[in-house]
Every structure is written in structure tokens, then in C-alpha cells.
Amino acid sequence: MQRKSKLIDSYDRVVDYMRISVTERCNFRCQYCMPEKPFSWVPKENLLSFEDLFKFVKVAIDEGITKIRITGGEPLLREDLDEFIKMIYDYDDTIDLAMTTNAFLLKGAAQRLYDAGLRRINVSVDSLQSPIAHLIAKKNVLKNVLEGVEEALKIGLKVKINMVPMKGINDNEILDILNYSKKKNMTVRFIEYMENIHANTKIKGMNSEELLHVISSRHIVSDLGFDGHSPSHYYELSDGYKFGIIEPHKDDFCTKCNRIRLTAEGNLIPCLYFDEALSIREAVREGDIDTASAILKEVVRTKPEKNRWGEDDENISTRAFYETGG
Ligand code: SAM
Ligand code: SF4
Numbered sequence: 217m218q219r220k221s222k223l224i225d226s227y228d229r230v231v232d233y234m235r236i237s238v239t240e241r242c243n244f245r246c247q248y249c250m251p252e253k254p255f256s257w258v259p260k261e262n263l264l265s266f267e268d269l270f271k272f273v274k275v276a277i278d279e280g281i282t283k284i285r286i287t288g289g290e291p292l293l294r295e296d297l298d299e300f301i302k303m304i305y306d307y308d309d310t311i312d313l314a315m316t317t318n319a320f321l322l323k324g325a326a327q328r329l330y331d332a333g334l335r336r337i338n339v340s341v342d343s344l345q346s347p348i349a350h351l352i353a354k355k356n357v358l359k360n361v362l363e364g365v366e367e368a369l370k371i372g373l374k375v376k377i378n379m380v381p382m383k384g385i386n387d388n389e390i391l392d393i394l395n396y397s398k399k400k401n402m403t404v405r406f407i408e409y410m411e412n413i414h415a416n417t418k419i420k421g422m423n424s425e426e427l428l429h430v431i432s433s434r435h436i437v438s439d440l441g442f443d444g445h446s447p448s449h450y451y452e453l454s455d456g457y458k459f460g461i462i463e464p465h466k467d468d469f470c471t472k473c474n475r476i477r478l479t480a481e482g483n484l485i486p487c488l489y490f491d492e493a494l495s496i497r498e499a500v501r502e503g504d505i506d507t508a509s510a511i512l513k514e515v516v517r518t519k520p521e522k523n524r525w526g527e528d529d530e531n532i533s534t535r536a537f538y539e540t541g542g
Pocket of ligand 2: 289
């Protein structure tokens with residue numbers, strides 16, 4: 217499909233990637249993401265139906281979005297997710313459609329998702345040791361997660377693995393997760409832990425230097441730099457296997473940032489780091505496509521130049537990653 221429109225921000229970046237968090241709810245309580253204690257979810261009446269989300273997806277595609285990632289919370293908790301994916305695929309089958317999931321429910325859902333048009337998934341695997349995976353997610357999860365990954369690979373979904381390495385918790389599994397991913401021909405990305413007020417305050421993440429130190433103790437590693445618009449910095453082992461490290465505490469990937477985020481409530485977010493967002497909820501519920509389109513353009517126009525993770529800055533958003541979708 218030849219696109220007529222492009223979304224371009226004030227720093228001349230083309231914005232063509234939208235991440236949609238379809239629910240903030242989750243069946244895990246990952247220590248780095250969610251508080252363990254019960255807390256209040258967004259009231260159901262504030263959540264957008266798939267029909268309303270799809271109205272906005274059509275606007276976004278017409279304006280220039282070419283890549284969509286479904287995320288959450290845990291997206292597989294949302295009923296009829298495959299139908300939502302099919303709506304998008306049927307509207308434009310050239311859209312690069314992907315999903316990020318904890319894979320707990322993936323085994324039973326993978327085929328339906330594939331049939332609906334999904335081709336790529338990222339799965340969070342923070343440990344290959346059941347008690348550690350349990351400790352991190354606050355639930356006995358490993359068996360289901362690994363079965364979900366197997367099923368996805370069997371069906372033909374392209375799978376990437378995400379791991380958040382934490383000192384004293386899973387820092388001794390970096391090589392194991394690298395090997396596991398390599399053996400199954402999946403790219404692994406190590407994500408530096410992003411400090412946030414919802415996480416366990418005792419968590420200490422590992423930075424890219426520490427991660428590379430561990431990997432270099434066993435492998436010859438060469439630096440490939442960035443690949444396209446991804447915030448992931450890529451590296452290669454001497455046998456050609458490529459892995460990534462996502463370093464949110466830096467801002468060198470911001471010059472190529474092409475993404476915006478939509479929450480399940482309809483908040484459109486120009487940058488994960490900042491609180492600023494505009495709601496498209498009323499506009500889509502009223503079927504006011506012109507207003508929805510104007511809000512999209514305004515969010516793109518106000519996209520900040522870069523994050524400020526590396527600085528000691530009080531502007532950092534208090535929004536949870538389970539709400540924005542990471
Ligand atoms: N539930 C799905 C999952 O876990 O893959 C999708 C949502 S989750 C919020 C998306 C990604 O954000 C996951 O890869 C997760 O590891 C990452 N994430 C969540 N909190 C994080 C944090 N504090 N620092 C770094 N990554 C984080
Ligand atoms: Fe749930 Fe994903 Fe957050 Fe873990 S990282 S609590 S699986 S949303």
C-alpha cells in the first residue's frame with residue numbers, strides 16, 4: 217500500500233511505529249514492574265473496546281503508522297485479541313504486526329494469533345530456573361512460559377527474548393539465557409532495569425558495561441551499533457549470533473525514535489519518559505475521527521527531543537510500565 221501521509225515530529229523524525237497497550241492487567245507481578253500488594257486497576261468503563269481502539273488504529277495507519285506492537289500489562293489476558301489483530305491485518309496487511317507477552321497463556325493462543333496475522337512476538341524470559349522465575353514474577357510461571365515459546369516457534373512465529381538482569385537475582389543467568397536464545401535461533405535483548413516507583417525498591421539493575429563484561433568472559437563480542445530505529449544496541453558473537461542490549465539510561469537512540477504509545481484507556485503518549493499525554497478516548501467513542509487525527513498530530517508535534525534517564529531529573533514519569541506497555 218502506497219502511503220500518502222507521514223507523521224513527522226518537530227525534530228524531523230518520521231513517527232511510524234505505535235505500541236498499543238490493550239490492558240494494564242497482568243497475571244504476573246514482576247518485581248521490576250508491578251507492586252506486589254493489591255492495587256486498583258483502571259475502572260473497566262474507562263477502557264476502550266477493540267472496536268474503539270480499531271477506529272484509532274485506522275486513523276493512525278492512514279496518517280502514516282506502518283508498525284504496530286500489541287503489549288500490556290499482559291495482552292493475552294484480553295479476550296478476542298486475535299479478532300483485534302485480524303481487524304488490523306484485514307485493514308492493511310502490510311502493517312508490521314508484533315506483540316510483547318509474558319507467554320504464560322501463549323501455548324493455547326499462538327495458532328489463533330498467527331492465523332489472525334501476527335508474525336512476530338517478544339517474550340519476557342528473566343530466568344530459566346523455576347524458583348527464580350517464580351521469585352521474579354511472584355508466581356510459578358516457567359513451565360508455561362517455555363511451552364508457550366516452543367509452541368510459537370513450532371507455528372512459525374518469529375520470537376525475540378527480553379530479559380531484565382537484576383543483581384543478586386538473575387545476574388548469574390545471562391550466559392544461560394544467551395545460550396538458550398541462540399540454540400533456538402531467537403534474538404535476545406537484555407534490558408537495563410528502569411527505576412520506577414511501582415517496582416520493588418531493593419532492585420538493582422545491571423548496566424550495559426556489566427552485561428558485556430559477563431558475556432565477554434566467555435565470548436568474543438563485536439559491537440554492531442544500532443539497527444534501524446530500535447533502541448537496542450546490537451552485538452555479535454564470533455559465530456555470527458547477534459544479541460541486543462537496551463540502554464534506556466542513555467539517549468543516543470532518541471535521535472532515531474519513531475514511536476508513540478497508546479494506553480488501554482486511550483492516552484496517547486509521545487515519550488515513555490515524560491508524563492505528557494493526550495486522550496483520544498472521547499473522540500473515538502464519539503466517532504469524531506477528525507479530532508482523533510488532530511490529537512495524533514499534536515502528540516507527534518510535541519514529541520520531546522530526548523529522554524532524561526541519565527540525568528537526576530524530577531520530570532521522570534510516574535506512569536507504570538504495565539500501563540504504557542514498556
Ligand atoms: N506483559 C508483557 C511482558 O512482560 O512481556 C508485556 C508488557 S511488559 C510491561 C513489556 C516489557 O517491559 C517487558 O519486556 C518487561 O520486561 C519490560 N519492563 C517492565 N518493567 C521494566 C523495568 N522496570 N525496566 C526494564 N524493563 C521493564
Ligand atoms: Fe506483567 Fe509484563 Fe509487567 Fe511482568 S513485565 S508484571 S508480565 S506487564
